[in-house]
Amino acid sequence: MRFCRSATVLCLLLPWLPGRAAAQGDIATTYRAVADSLIRGATADSSAYRRLGRLVDTFGHRLSGSASLEAAIDWVLDAMKADGLENVRGEPVMVPHWVRGAESAELVKPRRARLAMLGLGGSVGTPKGGLTASVLVVGSLEELARRAAEAKGRIVLLDVPFTEYTATRHVRSDGPSAAARAGAVACLIRSVATLSIRNPHTGATLYDSSAARIPAAALSVEDAMLLHRLQDRGEPVVVTLRMEARTLPDAPSRNVVAELIGRERPDEVVVLGGHIDSWDVGQGAMDDGGGSVAAWEAVRLLKRLGLRPRRTVRVVLWTNEENGGRGADAYRNAHAAELDRHVLAMESDNGVFNPRGYVLAGSDSVAAVVRQVAMLMQPIGAARLQRVEGSPAADTEPLAAAGVPTMELDVDGSRYFWYHHSDGDMLDKLDPGELARCVAAMAVMAYVMADLPS
Numbered sequence: 195m196r197f198c199r200s201a202t203v204l205c206l207l208l209p210w211l212p213g214r215a216a217a218q219g220d221i222a223t224t225y226r227a228v229a230d231s232l233i234r235g236a237t238a239d240s241s242a243y244r245r246l247g248r249l250v251d252t253f254g255h256r257l258s259g260s261a262s263l264e265a266a267i268d269w270v271l272d273a274m275k276a277d278g279l280e281n282v283r284g285e286p287v288m289v290p291h292w293v294r295g296a297e298s299a300e301l302v303k304p305r306r307a308r309l310a311m312l313g314l315g316g317s318v319g320t321p322k323g324g325l326t327a328s329v330l331v332v333g334s335l336e337e338l339a340r341r342a343a344e345a346k347g348r349i350v351l352l353d354v355p356f357t358e359y360t361a362t363r364h365v366r367s368d369g370p371s372a373a374a375r376a377g378a379v380a381c382l383i384r385s386v387a388t389l390s391i392r393n394p395h396t397g398a399t400l401y402d403s404s405a406a407r408i409p410a411a412a413l414s415v416e417d418a419m420l421l422h423r424l425q426d427r428g429e430p431v432v433v434t435l436r437m438e439a440r441t442l443p444d445a446p447s448r449n450v451v452a453e454l455i456g457r458e459r460p461d462e463v464v465v466l467g468g469h470i471d472s473w474d475v476g477q478g479a480m481d482d483g484g485g486s487v488a489a490w491e492a493v494r495l496l497k498r499l500g501l502r503p504r505r506t507v508r509v510v511l512w513t514n515e516e517n518g519g520r521g522a523d524a525y526r527n528a529h530a531a532e533l534d535r536h537v538l539a540m541e542s543d544n545g546v547f548n549p550r551g552y553v554l555a556g557s558d559s560v561a562a563v564v565r566q567v568a569m570l571m572q573p574i575g576a577a578r579l580q581r582v583e584g585s586p587a588a589d590t591e592p593l594a595a596a597g598v599p600t601m602e603l604d605v606d607g608s609r610y611f612w613y614h615h616s617d618g619d620m621l622d623k624l625d626p627g628e629l630a631r632c633v634a635a636m637a638v639m640a641y642v643m644a645d646l647p648s
């Protein structure tokens with residue numbers, strides 16, 4: 195949006211004008227050498243992976259409200275200052291403070307067995323000592339609506355297989371209130387996952403204010419299927435659920451912000467970042483320690499190579515993406531007066547797997563420029579540009595709503611939902627070379643977008 199505000203028509207026409215080849219040639223010619231040096235610099239060693247290892251092995255998970263999140267933020271701020279980044283600061287944000295406590299699910303009938311479960315973020319707990327009830331298994335929210343009369347006083351299990359994240363997440367976020375409206379005493383869901391070794395996956399649930407708040411948890415895919423098979427055979431299925439989950443008063447946290455101040459137009463900004471918080475399982479290495487470190491390392495690489503673009507490059511590690519989005523809102527509010535000078539806001543939050551390019555929400559004129567910048571990533575096969583409406587990433591949503599072009603790193607997502615929001619999300623699932631290529635992709639896009647003359 196920043197690039198062609200006064201010449202929108204020209205930019206929209208650009209693809210059909212003879213001058214297009216020259217314009218493409220300009221970006222390719224001007225920035226080829228610097229892009230290659232950024233790719234070489236990012237992929238020369240495993241420094242990003244080592245830094246991510248320090249972050250996640252030292253501090254572990256980083257759930258909003260936790261001491262580990264704030265200790266991790268302190269460490270990042272100190273390390274950014276030691277890197278020589280500028281205007282390093284934590285911008286205050288009050289975040290929800292949900293705690294899991296002890297929890298378990300046990301099959302009582304037709305036999306006793308432990309079930310692999312994780313409470314859903316935001317859930318209420320069960321009464322002390324737990325609750326025991328017969329289970330109604332349904333395969334969809336539509337089936338629950340049809341069989342609502344059977345749900346009263348029971349635990350509803352939504353055994354809905356993964357299709358696509360947004361559609362399947364809907365079951366996790368809205369299923370518990372749907373079950374409560376049917377009179378259920380608790381709600382279980384099948385984990386939102388594309389592969390399972392009996393590991394449950396958590397994630398946020400959202401209570402509808404019109405429904406009772408009932409305890410909500412995810413079972414592993416295998417346990418959900420087991421209960422479904424038992425019901426299909428006509429066996430009575432009874433489960434005891436125990437959860438100490440509760441929500442405490444909001445807690446203080448911070449968005450991490452650091453800059454490389456622009457040499458000509460310091461008040462114009464390119465934002466790149468990830469979210470520093472995570473769920474309270476595993477290490478949040480993939481979601482989203484990796485994205486946070488990729489953005490941070492990209493800016494550190496610019497600094498290390500002595501590259502100072504015309505505009506300011508600002509790394510933002512948003513807090514509370516997972517269960518509130520308060521960091522994203524706080525950034526938008528704190529920077530409201532300068533949002534019209536935000537050239538681009540880019541997040542990496544799909545795991546730092548092999549990068550394939552970029553996903554952009556922005557005008558045709560911005561896309562025409564970004565497409566040329568993306569072509570600089572051809573040497574590592576990350577030149578693809580996809581376009582979406584709205585915002586491609588969660589933390590950039592408030593910025594997209596304010597008219598800022600927003601972007602997400604496009605990566606090979608084939609393994610993401612194997613580990614997402616589970617105990618499996620640890621450093622070993624990531625590859626140093628893939629992470630390094632993500633650093634390169636973020637560094638090249640951020641640098642060129644911040645340095646273009648107009």
Ligand SMILES: [Zn+2]
Pocket residue numbers: 469481482515543
């Ligand atoms: Zn995430």
